[in-house]
Amino acid sequence: MSDATSSAGRTPSARDAILAAVRRALRRDGALDVSIAAALDARLAAHATHLKPAVGDDLVDRLVRKLEAVHVSVSRVDNAADVVQAVGEHLAAHGLPQRMVVADDPVLAEVDWPRNWAVERRPACRDDRVAVTGVFAAVAEAGTLALVSSGDTPTSLNFLPDDHIAVVGRGQIVRHLEDLWARLRERLPGLPRAVNLVTGPSKTADVEQTMQYGAHGPRRLHVILLEER
Amino acid sequence: MRSAAREFRARAREALGNASLQTALDRAGGGFADKRREAVAELPEFERLRAQAKEIKEHTLAHLDFYLERYESQVVASGGHVHWASTAEEACRIVVDICRNAGASRITKGKSMVGEEVALNEALERAGMEVVETDLGEYIIQLAHEPPSHIIAPAVHKTRSQITELFHEHHRRFGLHGRATDVAAIVDEARTVLRQAFVSADVGITGANFLVAETGSTVLVTNEGNGDLTASLPRVHIVTAGIEKVVPTLEDLSVFLRLLGRSATGQEMSAYTTLFTGPRRAGDSEGPEEYHVLLLDHGRSTMLGNEFHDMLRCIRCGACLNHCPVYGSIGGHAYGWVYPGPMGSVLTPLMVGLGEAVDLPQACTMNGRCGEVCPMSIPLPSLLRRLRMRAFEQNLVGMRSRWGLSAWAFAARRPWLYRTVARSGSWLLRTLGRRRGALRRLPLAGGWTRTRDLPVPEGPTFLTQWQRR
Numbered sequence: 001m002s003d004a005t006s007s008a009g010r011t012p013s014a015r016d017a018i019l020a021a022v023r024r025a026l027r028r029d030g031a032l033d034v035s036i037a038a039a040l041d042a043r044l045a046a047h048a049t050h051l052k053p054a055v056g057d058d059l060v061d062r063l064v065r066k067l068e069a070v071h072v073s074v075s076r077v078d079n080a081a082d083v084v085q086a087v088g089e090h091l092a093a094h095g096l097p098q099r100m101v102v103a104d105d106p107v108l109a110e111v112d113w114p115r116n117w118a119v120e121r122r123p124a125c126r127d128d129r130v131a132v133t134g135v136f137a138a139v140a141e142a143g144t145l146a147l148v149s150s151g152d153t154p155t156s157l158n159f160l161p162d163d164h165i166a167v168v169g170r171g172q173i174v175r176h177l178e179d180l181w182a183r184l185r186e187r188l189p190g191l192p193r194a195v196n197l198v199t200g201p202s203k204t205a206d207v208e209q210t211m212q213y214g215a216h217g218p219r220r221l222h223v224i225l226l227e228e229r
Numbered sequence: 230m231r232s233a234a235r236e237f238r239a240r241a242r243e244a245l246g247n248a249s250l251q252t253a254l255d256r257a258g259g260g261f262a263d264k265r266r267e268a269v270a271e272l273p274e275f276e277r278l279r280a281q282a283k284e285i286k287e288h289t290l291a292h293l294d295f296y297l298e299r300y301e302s303q304v305v306a307s308g309g310h311v312h313w314a315s316t317a318e319e320a321c322r323i324v325v326d327i328c329r330n331a332g333a334s335r336i337t338k339g340k341s342m343v344g345e346e347v348a349l350n351e352a353l354e355r356a357g358m359e360v361v362e363t364d365l366g367e368y369i370i371q372l373a374h375e376p377p378s379h380i381i382a383p384a385v386h387k388t389r390s391q392i393t394e395l396f397h398e399h400h401r402r403f404g405l406h407g408r409a410t411d412v413a414a415i416v417d418e419a420r421t422v423l424r425q426a427f428v429s430a431d432v433g434i435t436g437a438n439f440l441v442a443e444t445g446s447t448v449l450v451t452n453e454g455n456g457d458l459t460a461s462l463p464r465v466h467i468v469t470a471g472i473e474k475v476v477p478t479l480e481d482l483s484v485f486l487r488l489l490g491r492s493a494t495g496q497e498m499s500a501y502t503t504l505f506t507g508p509r510r511a512g513d514s515e516g517p518e519e520y521h522v523l524l525l526d527h528g529r530s531t532m533l534g535n536e537f538h539d540m541l542r543c544i545r546c547g548a549c550l551n552h553c554p555v556y557g558s559i560g561g562h563a564y565g566w567v568y569p570g571p572m573g574s575v576l577t578p579l580m581v582g583l584g585e586a587v588d589l590p591q592a593c594t595m596n597g598r599c600g601e602v603c604p605m606s607i608p609l610p611s612l613l614r615r616l617r618m619r620a621f622e623q624n625l626v627g628m629r630s631r632w633g634l635s636a637w638a639f640a641a642r643r644p645w646l647y648r649t650v651a652r653s654g655s656w657l658l659r660t661l662g663r664r665r666g667a668l669r670r671l672p673l674a675g676g677w678t679r680t681r682d683l684p685v686p687e688g689p690t691f692l693t694q695w696q697r698r
Contacts, residue, residue, distance in 0.1 A: 015313040018472065018526045022294045025534025032295055040295050040477075044443050049480045050281045053274045053487065070500075123515045126428045142497040151512040155461045159454050177486065181479040190307065191444050191506040193516050194461060199498040202454040204416060206366035206382060208253070208389050209260050212416040215365060216423060217454025217501070 047185075052176045059140040059173050064225070066143025070200030071213060072221045079228045080110040086224045087132060087165055094220065096130055096163060104152035105134030107167050107229060123154035124161055131157040131218075132165045136188075137180050138173050138223075142199055145223070146180050149194040158196050164218040166198075169229030230348045230376060234565035234577050234586035241592070244559040250386050254560055257385045261551035264495025265602065278487055283606045285481045286542045290533060296442040296475045297524065303445025307507030309520035314347075320525050321352035324434065324467060327521055328358060331465045333431035339449065339456035340364035341436025342380055342545055343469045343525050345567040346580070349434070361426040363455040365419050372399050378561030380568065381493050381547040386560045389415070423455070433459035433517070437470035438544070439485060440522075443478040446504040447522065450489060454501050466505065466517040472524050473541040485544060488604040492546040528580045536615055540575050542605035549599035549609055555592050564589060571599035571609045578616055587625045590616035648692055655686045 023030065032040070056062055064074050075086045091098060099118040102108060113119045124131055133153065137146045145166055149155045158164060174180055184191065202217030213219055233240070244250055269275045289296055301311040312327075314320035320343075328336060336358050338344065350360045350371070362371040366384035370377055372395045377383030384392070389412065396418055397408050403422055409415045435456050439448040447468045449456045460466045476482050490496040509516030532541055550556045550570030561569035566586070568576045574589040590613045599609040620626050621634065640647045662668045662685035670678050677683055688694070 014315050014319055014526075017315055018313050018524070018530060019294050019297070021315075021526065021530035022297070022472070022533060025530050026291065026293070027534070028294075032292065036292075037295065040292055044299070044477055047478055047480050050285070050484050051274055051277050052483075053272060053278075066497075126424055144498055144502075149461075149513060149516060150510075151514050154513075154515050155457065156515055159457050159461070177483040178480055181483075184479075191446060191504065193505065193507055193509055193513060194457070195446075195504040195506075196457065197498065197502040197504075198500065199496075199502070200500045202452070203500055204365045204453050205494075206364070206369065206384055207392055207412045207415050209257050209382070209385070210412045212412050214420065215416060215453035215455070216363065216420060216427070216458055 047181070049178045052178060053141065055141050055175050059175060060170065060225070062140040063138055063143060063168075063173055066140065067200075067223055068143075070143055071203075072143065072200055072223055074223045074225060076225045076227065078226075080107070080226065081112070083108075083111045083167055083224055083226070084114060090163070090165060090222045091130065094163065100130040100132055101128050101157055101161065102131070103133040103154070103157055105167075107134040107169055107226065108132065124156040124159075126160060128161040130163045130165065131161040132167070133157050134167050134169075135172060136195075137183055138168045139175075139177055139180050139197075140173055141176050144177075145196075145198045146184075147196045147198060148184075148188060148192045149196075150192055155194045155196060158198060159202075159217045162214070162218060163220045163222065164201070165222045165224065167224045167226055169226045171229055230345060230351075230567055232566040232577065232581040232585050234581065234589055237563060237565055237586070237588040237592065240563040240565060241559045244563045249388055249391065250560055253386050253388050254557060256388075257382070261382075261494065261547070265492060265548060265551070266495075268491040268495040268497065272487070272491065275488075275491070278484055279604055279606060282484045282488055282604065283542065285476065285484060286605060289476055289481075290473070290538070290541055293472065293475070293533065296477060297472060300440050300442040300445055300475050301524075303442065304507070304520075304522055305445075307445050307520075308510075309445070309507045309522060312521060312523045313526075314523060315526045317347035317525075317527055320347040320469065320523055320527070321349055323523055324349060324469065325352055325356045325358075327465065327467055327519075328353065328432050329356065331432055331519065333465065334358055335426070335430045336360045336432045336434060337426050337430040337459045337463065338362050338367070339433070339435035339451065339459040340367045340383065341434065341469050342567060343436055343471055344434065345377060346527060347469075347525065349469065361423070361430075363423050363426065363453075363459050364451070365416065365453060365455075368419060368423065369395060372396075376562065376567065378569065379547060379550060380545050380570075380572075386562065427458045427462050430459075430463040432465040432467060433461075433463040434467045434469060435460050437468050437474050437522075438489065439482055440470055440475045441477075441479060441482055441504070442475050444504070444506055446506045448482060448486075448502065448504055450486075450499045450502050452494075452496075452500045457501055457503055460503070460505055461516055464517055465519040465521070466508070468505070468520075468522045470522065470524060472526055472529050473543075489544055489546055492548040492602070492604040532579060537575065537579055537612055539607045540572070540579070540612060542607055543572055543576075544605060545572075546604060548602045548604065552598040552602050554594060554596065554598075571613070572607075575609060575612045575616065583616065583620055583623065584625055587620050590614075590620065648690075651690045651692065655690050658683075658685045661685070 201221040204215035369384040378386040437447045438450045508520040556570040578586040667682035
């Protein structure tokens with residue numbers, strides 16, 4: 001990008017006019033008083049939480065219950081070796097081919113895919129039928145999967161294929177959204193380009209308020225809960 | 230979009246007589262309201278969250294310049310660009326320029342009320358670009374060349390058979406000649422057609438539900454996933470957002486997310502909530518190379534300093550529409566502009582001018598439900614009343630209303646006169662309607678009696694009953 005389209009240079013007059021109008025409306029002459037600005041900086045840095053809804057003690061049970069309530073199917077396996085079987089069962093149940101795009105996720109690194117399955121590691125294309133991914137975390141509160149974009153975990157896997165199969169390790173389950181934010185700050189400071197919070201498969205009620213799954217994104221979302229990780 | 234709010238009365242009358250609209254409104258009916266009630270009942274913390282959300286938003290608005298500047302610097306730090314627009318024209322010019330510089334000819338759009346506000350599609354089409362709306366409801370009304378009739382369900386006024394015919398007419402050019410009649414087939418056909426638009430677009434434009442100052446993130450909430458495909462597949466992602474959308478931190482955001490889905494559709498969380506922060510990173514194998522955010526004022530800074538300040542807390546959930554008997558009877562198009570229902574009856578006069586939309590604040594029964602269900606505790610009935618007062622002060626109301634109000638005010642300041650008039654009026658009505666308990670016609674009350682009977686008063690006046698207590 002040239003300087004002319006850089007953020008401060010683009011339309012300085014509109015920027016200044018809007019900020020001046022905001023300050024006028026707030027009955028202030030110029031920028032904030034230094035001490036107030038310092039207090040606001042401190043507020044931003046504190047990450048103070050507000051009221052968090054009660055979630056109960058059994059996070060695994062809560063997560064599974066909430067996932068199922070939003071039309072997500074769940075299977076539970078003991079270790080990575082069992083993931084193939086769980087994936088195979090989902091493919092068979094929905095008549096899907098043994099052909100899939102897979103994220104380069106640590107949780108999937110130990111999976112030994114059958115030789116006769118076509119498994120590719122790349123971003124998804126428009127006609128891919130099945131994607132298998134890990135997750136960054138799963139939030140028990142409302143049954144939400146958190147996935148982050150990276151070279152190894154492209155966002156398109158979460159949206160283009162008809163079926164999205166996500167492997168969730170037990171240790172990846174957190175209680176509230178706030179616990180997810182804390183984990184993101186700790187492990188991915190500066191945030192990746194996209195953080196997808198996924199709560200169920202794609203759906204629409206735009207035709208006569210009738211719920212229909214598979215609007216643009218996945219028609220089905222299947223979670224494989226891995227006990228040992 | 231040009232406002233047709235001046236024609237409210239005619240449009241409302243037409244809507245009441247439009248059979249297919251009435252069918253669609255009946256079908257949509259109480260669905261949203263029931264789902265919201267169930268979702269709220271399941272969250273005992275709802276009322277306290279509501280109070281906290283108001284507090285957070287008020288804190289943010291009180292330091293809006295600080296949080297906007299912080300948001301801007303964080304977007305820049307993540308490799309993005311921020312643009313500012315005071316007016317709709319400026320906003321359109323900036324977005325058209327970004328698209329031109331990117332050499333764009335095809336554009337996909339996620340649903341954006343700010344986009345509707347500034348009439349972005351028309352501006353892009355005038356510049357020779359092809360624009361495809363990707364939210365199913367928005368896509369349907371784009372094909373029908375209509376504005377949205379609901380802020381979260383833009384095609385709620387369309388019946389299934391109307392959609393079948395629209396698709397049949399417009400999808401022939403894609404080689405689709407059949408008629409999709411059931412909901413699954415309609416959604417599948419849209420999926421097929423729009424999939425092509427997603428993968429071939431040069432620029433994707435989305436709105437924003439929230440902007441997070443701490444991280445410079447745009448937060449986008451959808452159920453279809455169309456916003457994510459719009460934002461992630463093209464070379465350029467442009468976000469259009471009002472300046473009131475900013476919240477300080479991710480922790481603050483959590484409170485709003487817990488209220489938004491429940492208030493809008495009765496969902497704990499919508500299917501997709503995405504935080505977009507900047508363009509693709511080194512090492513990413515996909516994602517836009519350019520990321521732009523357009524911040525729009527368009528009357529918002531004026532509201533910040535006047536008696537309509539509360540309206541800036543609005544998170545566009547649509548709960549007030551879903552609980553409004555007037556909206557439920559006439560639908561969204563009668564309101565004549567982008568925002569319908571109670572929130573629209575406040576916003577439209579403030580954004581396009583009270584003189585252009587003087588009937589909207591009058592189209593309210595003052596039943597108060599909108600204010601009761603608003604997750605941001607916006608006192609919508611009071612704001613509508615203030616607009617009525619403004620209209621009276623600015624001489625924008627008709628002579629009959631002025632005289633009527635003046636006569637009422639004269640009597641109301643003289644209790645003996647008021648009581649006498651009320652008592653004798655009540656007696657007169659009772660005597661006239663003695664036989665049927667109702668009147669078919671009454672001078673000066675034609676607006677009421679043209680379509681229904683006027684019930685006569687039963688028993689003594691309110692003041693008499695009050696004195697007896």
